[in-house]
Amino acid sequence: MTLSAPPTPSKHDPRRKSLAQVTAENKSHGLKKKLTAFQLLLMGVGTTVGAGIYVMTGTAAAEYAGPSVLLSFLVAALACLFTALSYGELASTFPVSGSAYSYAYISMGEKAAWTVGWLLLLEYGISCTAVAAGLSGYATSLLSSLGIHIPEFLHQSTFQPVPGSDGTRLSVAWRFDAVGFIAIAFITWLLVRGIEETARFNTLIVVLKVGVLFLFMIVGFKAIHPSNWHPFIPPSKGNFHYGVAGIFRAASTIFYAYAGFEAVSTASSEARNPTRDVPIGIIGSLIICTLIYIAVAAVLLGIVPYQQLNVADPIAVATRIMNKPWLALLVNIGATIGLCSVLLGLMYAQSRVLLTIGRDQLIPKIFCRVHPKRRTPWIGTIIIGAIIGLMTATMPIDIISDLVSIGTSAAFGIVCFTVIWQRNKHPDTPRPFSVPFGGIRIKGIWIGFVPAIGIGFCCVMGFPLIANMIHSLVGGNAIPLLLLIIYSTLGVLTYAFYGRKNSSMAPHNKKPLSSK
Template structure:
């Protein structure tokens, strides 16, 4: 199994061999049966988990930015483009989760199909998607909660509601400033959600269900009153004339889609719950696809009303729904929107933090990160130590870091992870055509030279590329304009990921001492 290790001529091949060592389906099946997590989640709870983790900052913040700066009323088309990118990937998640009902989501799928190197890459990208964006959501929650408390007569000083480091845009340059500040509100929200996740997944699912009902209900109240205040003239021109670059026109529509893409990533949290679902092979695919469809419908409905109430150029603010409510002259509705945003972002926080703990659970069981992240509480049946450690790290990041600067980086990481998931379906179909697939990607496929290429996963990869290109172009433009901060952050993140794997993961991997499939 490890003959290459004893061959002195193989020293150059060894690192590659380690990166491509794979788990077998038998190993994955055994892991599914041996974990100590509690199987309690139903299809309905999984769907609500996806909705709860998705509807949040995307509708309360990013819709306004995407419309004002890039797409205008055509932001509705941007929502459809981003939804399609996620839908084809959701189909791929559905097939893989029905075949491999494991807790690690895309990380575990890549480990079986492509190898340890790809699995680590996906796991590191998912940390960017879940862990870092979790801190960004907590930061947004802090802003809404502070504003809500102020309306209720409770003043929270800036020193306790803003992060230690702040970004300042001066011309084309983005610089960091530091001050005696600490986002205590955001950090506290993270620790409250952490305590709930430690308490148990069933309890977390019940709280999430209540929150989802509240926040979706608030959005429908907004739509109901907003329909009476819409102005048809605000919809024209539907696609504003291009002003150069990605500002309006067709390029702006796609740039807006790449921003909105960030708002959809929460649906993937459903796949991380496979180890705790009652019937994962059936319920996880249902939860993934259904939550995505529901969220898309809600997004488009709310965005349609928002654009009809306020001219799109005025929506580039942190709280576009509040601007719309002010234009409707309904003060009580403004307060309700803030309640919905604060409560709603709590469920996003819960879904993202839950997903990250389960991915770390799987990586820890594989030896790629310390064993503490996979230690399950004997009574609560949750990975309690790992959840607490991750909660503390996210709380510290929320309290100190200017996380709004990395939303584009999160979208890049997510698109890369989604692309690997789609490729994994194609790989699995060609290398293991005979395994049982309770759910299969639709639209079929074509065979070229004996190699099967699925239409749905291929479209998923294409849309991920479409989502990534505008982000990468803007990243390069910022670099050329003397704003290297985003590129530096991305470079630092990549270097840390590579160094962590080679310093710890590669040598501690359980596959280093076990037979592996390197075919």
């Protein structure tokens, strides 16, 4: 029985898949459908609560916002909320793997899908690198407190910003962040073993790390000095340092820390009831994580003057000021193990996006090979684990953190736009969950309030990052902009010389899908 044939491409019709076609493909993916709504919620929380609070909060407060970083978290969360609602509608409408990549393929065609997929790979890959760098800092601190001292050249990246250069110069030495590399290797091994083992490990870790954060808040509440919150918005020093501009700059810096909720959408193929459970996991985890972020940041900034927080382990600094060695030990344990769950969620999401893109033959099919026993995309997971491990060991977090926020804001903006596109092109498609508050029609085109505001917020998040790259370029540091240009060019060339020719939607590769 023929379900549907791919749409015939024409001058005005991009290669675009039908929902029936993608659904049929997902039924033959070979993965286990084992994840419940609660496990998806924990996946979102586990992937989100990590570097944003354990690592980047201190840098964002010290460099850009001061105590008003609390407002930065709200701004970033609000930007993510509109995207999360858009994700919720798309996930319920298209309960398929591949997240925004698949949504774009169904709605706008192959070129848009490739653009989104390439952005997602940037987002997840560099997020993993940044998180692993933070994990390395906390793990080194933990081992040091236990009397095990890791040599500096084994827990620092090969490239490091020169102190006092404002990131415009880098030093190169015989350094290799082996701690971060080993962490990536462990998560890769766990993901290869299977989704059930991964989910159980994630549940245990989430309970542990959230419990440690609540303990930190309870104990730290008594050590708060309200004077550390004043001035709440430090006077501006220009170039997004403090003031109102600093709030938005800090928000754009920590924006990627919220990207974990998005990882839930990549689990549709392994969810028991994706139409209902995936939206719950996406929106629920975002709300929970925002409350945790703001509460922990408020206590942290009440204990430590924000000028002292430009470190890799800000919460550990707070415990030392409180003179609570036992709490410092627990925080280090919670952060070290907790950041593992962030790596787990991000690498899981990336491997599933790669699986879907590989299945569409836009990249080599080796990325979509599923282990016959473990039923995981094991080869692709190992390859991406090796790449991320090497990036962690060599690249400094200062350079790469802005790149992932750019990728995140661009991908989120496209997701919001996809909702508008889909509503106009296919208004009668059943939508178990719809974005609230409706929209307006301009010359017959429906524009939803939620997705439109989400696009606006993504532009606001991206502007300071681009401006900062230009400032760095003028100051003599072309590396961030150069990396972005290289990555973008590589994406264009990969699609032009491999993906377009080998795509399953290419005229010489298209075959009608059948179901027996």
